[in-house]
Amino acid sequence: MAKDDIVPDEVPTHDLAARVREGLRAVDDPDLGTDVLESGLVIDVSAEGGAVRIAADLAGFDEPTAEDVTEAMRRRALSTPGVERATVEGESTGAADDDINGAAGVDTVIAVASAKGGVGKTTVSTQLARALAADPDRDVGIFDADLYGPNVPELLDLEGPVSANADGDAEPIEAGDLTAMSVGLIANDEPLAWRGAMAHEAVSELFEDTAWGDLDTLVIDLPPGTGDIVLTALQSLPIDGAVLVSTPHPTSVGDTSRSATLFEENGVPLLGTVVNMRGFSCECGREHDLFPEADVEAALDQPVLCDFPFDERVREFGDDVPPEAHELSAAVDERLEAVGDLSVPDHALDLRGLPKRIRHEQATEEFRATEPGETFYLINDHDPSPLANELVSAVDREGAPGDAFAEYQVRRQAPDEWVMAVAR
Numbered sequence: 001m002a003k004d005d006i007v008p009d010e011v012p013t014h015d016l017a018a019r020v021r022e023g024l025r026a027v028d029d030p031d032l033g034t035d036v037l038e039s040g041l042v043i044d045v046s047a048e049g050g051a052v053r054i055a056a057d058l059a060g061f062d063e064p065t066a067e068d069v070t071e072a073m074r075r076r077a078l079s080t081p082g083v084e085r086a087t088v089e090g091e092s093t094g095a096a097d098d099d100i101n102g103a104a105g106v107d108t109v110i111a112v113a114s115a116k117g118g119v120g121k122t123t124v125s126t127q128l129a130r131a132l133a134a135d136p137d138r139d140v141g142i143f144d145a146d147l148y149g150p151n152v153p154e155l156l157d158l159e160g161p162v163s164a165n166a167d168g169d170a171e172p173i174e175a176g177d178l179t180a181m182s183v184g185l186i187a188n189d190e191p192l193a194w195r196g197a198m199a200h201e202a203v204s205e206l207f208e209d210t211a212w213g214d215l216d217t218l219v220i221d222l223p224p225g226t227g228d229i230v231l232t233a234l235q236s237l238p239i240d241g242a243v244l245v246s247t248p249h250p251t252s253v254g255d256t257s258r259s260a261t262l263f264e265e266n267g268v269p270l271l272g273t274v275v276n277m278r279g280f281s282c283e284c285g286r287e288h289d290l291f292p293e294a295d296v297e298a299a300l301d302q303p304v305l306c307d308f309p310f311d312e313r314v315r316e317f318g319d320d321v322p323p324e325a326h327e328l329s330a331a332v333d334e335r336l337e338a339v340g341d342l343s344v345p346d347h348a349l350d351l352r353g354l355p356k357r358i359r360h361e362q363a364t365e366e367f368r369a370t371e372p373g374e375t376f377y378l379i380n381d382h383d384p385s386p387l388a389n390e391l392v393s394a395v396d397r398e399g400a401p402g403d404a405f406a407e408y409q410v411r412r413q414a415p416d417e418w419v420m421a422v423a424r
């Protein structure tokens with residue numbers, strides 16, 4: 001692949017990036033046969049000290065070809081005098097929010113989930129959305145994704161049919177201060193693309209195909225359980241945080257901990273739990289427990305955001321929003337801030353778009369070169385945790401990454417954007 005080893009004399013020697021750039025003319029684009037600069041494969045070359053970054057458009061190559069051309073560019077860069085480290089980055093695919101047409105204008109997505117049906121998930125999600133929408137500065141939507149029991153239309157008195165806009169996207173329905181869309185509003189004869197989808201894809205397809213417009217917050221009422229539909233929703237929707245709903249009964253709490261694990265495994269931050277139907281006030285004036293009570297906070301290792309009593313007020317959707325729902329919305333805001341996105345510096349190593357084998361090598365090399373005490377950031381399109389184990393051995397430490405490094409965080413910022421921060 002190398003054409004010649006000569007770096008042209010006219011390139012200023014002090015400008016390392018320019019020298020590497022010129023050197024890359026010796027590498028051919030495997031598709032076009034012209035060099036990688038002329039073909040546009042190299043998007044940018046930057047240098048800091050002896051470290052060089054090459055941003056390349058590798059989309060369209062199969063994995064082995066992408067590996068070959070990446071290696072050829074790295075070797076070429078490393079052969080340039082003064083270069084100590086060379087990294088190739090695939091062109092960033094951009095935030096996943098932008099990939100999801102209708103939801104590009106949605107700032108924050110909160111999912112409400114439960115391990116079982118009937119624990120009050122729809123009641124809690126609808127009251128939460130109403131409480132959030134009570135703030136006049138906040139535009140709020142609700143997406144009823146509960147394929148098994150789409151009850152939001154009934155609670156909010158919504159009626160179809162849903163109309164499509166000029167792009168063929170479904171127009172959400174106005175419900176007081178909220179905009180709403182529900183799988184229950186889509187009749188079988190609706191001309192929407194999601195009809196043909198498998199059940200587990202239907203939720204994300206309807207989400208994508210809804211013209212949400214500009215929303216500050218969108219609350220999603222997920223189907224209950226930990227099945228395929230929930231899993232696909234977790235993996236494909238840009239969820240910023242999840243609220244779990246459980247009764248205080250030990251069995252319900254036990255099931256909820258399995259839901260919590262599923263969310264954690266898929267990088268969706270858990271905001272906490274709503275304990276629903278905790279106690280009711282009897283006409284006799286006494287408080288009664290409906291269920292034997294578990295220590296929910298300890299069992300789930302998540303904060304309890306709020307208790308909802310068993311009370312007629314909680315299931316009413318008239319003008320007044322119950323005070324418990326306001327308490328919940330404040331707790332959700334506070335938790336969202338606490339689990340907020342990691343701020344990622346420009347110099348973060350973006351592994352997306354690179355052949356998988358090369359990702360590990362590059363991450364390890366950059367991590368080794370990170371000064372002790374500094375934090376190494378990388379971006380990947382799937383969970384980078386397995387890679388962290390390699391970083392542990394790369395610096396001769398032992399144990400799990402969380403124990404081996406003073407600071408170690410992995411966050412899914414969007415479905416295809418995972419960030420890892422490791423203090424060297």
Ligand SMILES: Nc1ncnc2c1ncn2[C@@H]1O[C@H](COP(=O)(O)OP(=O)(O)OP(=O)(O)O)[C@@H](O)[C@H]1O
Binds near residue numbers: 116123
């Ligand atoms: N705190 C509460 N006080 C009184 N009734 C409640 C409370 N929470 C829920 N309910 C009632 O319990 C029933 C089930 O609630 P809801 O539909 O919200 O549960 P769900 O978990 O979404 O169920 P599904 O999965 O079947 O949709 C409804 O009739 C609802 O009005």
